[in-house]
Amino acid sequence: MKMRVTVISPEAAVFDGEADAVTAPAFDGQIGILANHAPLMTVLGDGTLVIRAGGSSRRFHVNGGFLQVVQNTVRVLAEQVEAVSDAA
């Protein structure tokens, strides 16, 4: 089961693709999102966003902004986004 994930900064779309799981730094702690999550909206804090697809994962450092889950689509709108190298 997959879901669509988009990571957008004010200046550009940083990531757009399919994923199995997303771990995001919400304002009050990490949250994990799998496919077919219920609609959700939350504010992001400062931390690492992990997008897992198959065996690989992409990491981004995000700060501020918010996250929205609707109709199996995760949208991360972050004020600051920085890709972290795929060392994980």
Next chain:
Amino acid sequence: MASSKALKGRIRSVTNTRKITRTMELVATSKLKRAQDRVIAARPYADALRSVIADLVTPELAEQFPLLRQPLPPAKGGPARAVLILLTSNRGLAGGFNANLIKEARRRITALEAEGYTVELIGVGKKGVGYFKYVGRTFASERPDIGDRPTAEHAGSLVETLVEEFAAGTIGVVELVQSQFISVMDSPPATVRILPVAAPAQGTREGIRHDYILSPDPATLLEKVLPLYVRNMVYRGLVETVAAEQAARRTAMKNATDNAGDIIDALKRTYNRQRQAQITQEIAELVGGAAALQG
């Protein structure tokens, strides 16, 4: 009629000017491309933000949010300060670009003052600042540093204090005079009302209101999201204005290059006709002289 030496000098000078305008045209074209890409890249964020706010805002919430609330007009005792952010370019030679923005700003200032506001100006770009200083207006702040590559941080630094002051009720309205970048050929000046925030119409997407799990509560969420929306409106204004500036400069420089070509053609024609006339006259003198000797 100008002497042939003077004509030669003019041809050379116009040719040099044409070289400059052509180079500027090429530079503007490449900058326009990049500026256009940035306008396009900024769209998904703005669209997403708009749809999220549309999902969050309810009439009850709109009432309690200072950023969404329409303050009383000054005539009825509301705050009398209005802030106008004027976006212009740092450099000229872009045709009517800056003049159009300045005209739009003057129109808005007159309209706001007629409503009883005291207008404070914030100037981005030297051209607008220069004009309004010339006509004797002062600026609350000047930002010539933003230039060709505006970032979201620039936008944030422009509106941060304005958002606070608006929420505290000391500012009645904040407007942004920018260029709308509709296409390369069409980028009219426009005034966008930044504060109070006009909440996007809700339920536009398929008419469904999703049953969100909201964390934290909707009021806190909206409090976080609205300032982002305000910043984003300003950021969009900045990137669109930069793109419009480059488009205007490219058109202006293309026209200048074409005109220089026409002038060079006309000057060369005059120069050649004069040279021909001189040669003809010299031959006539020679023939006349020889005839006189033989006679």
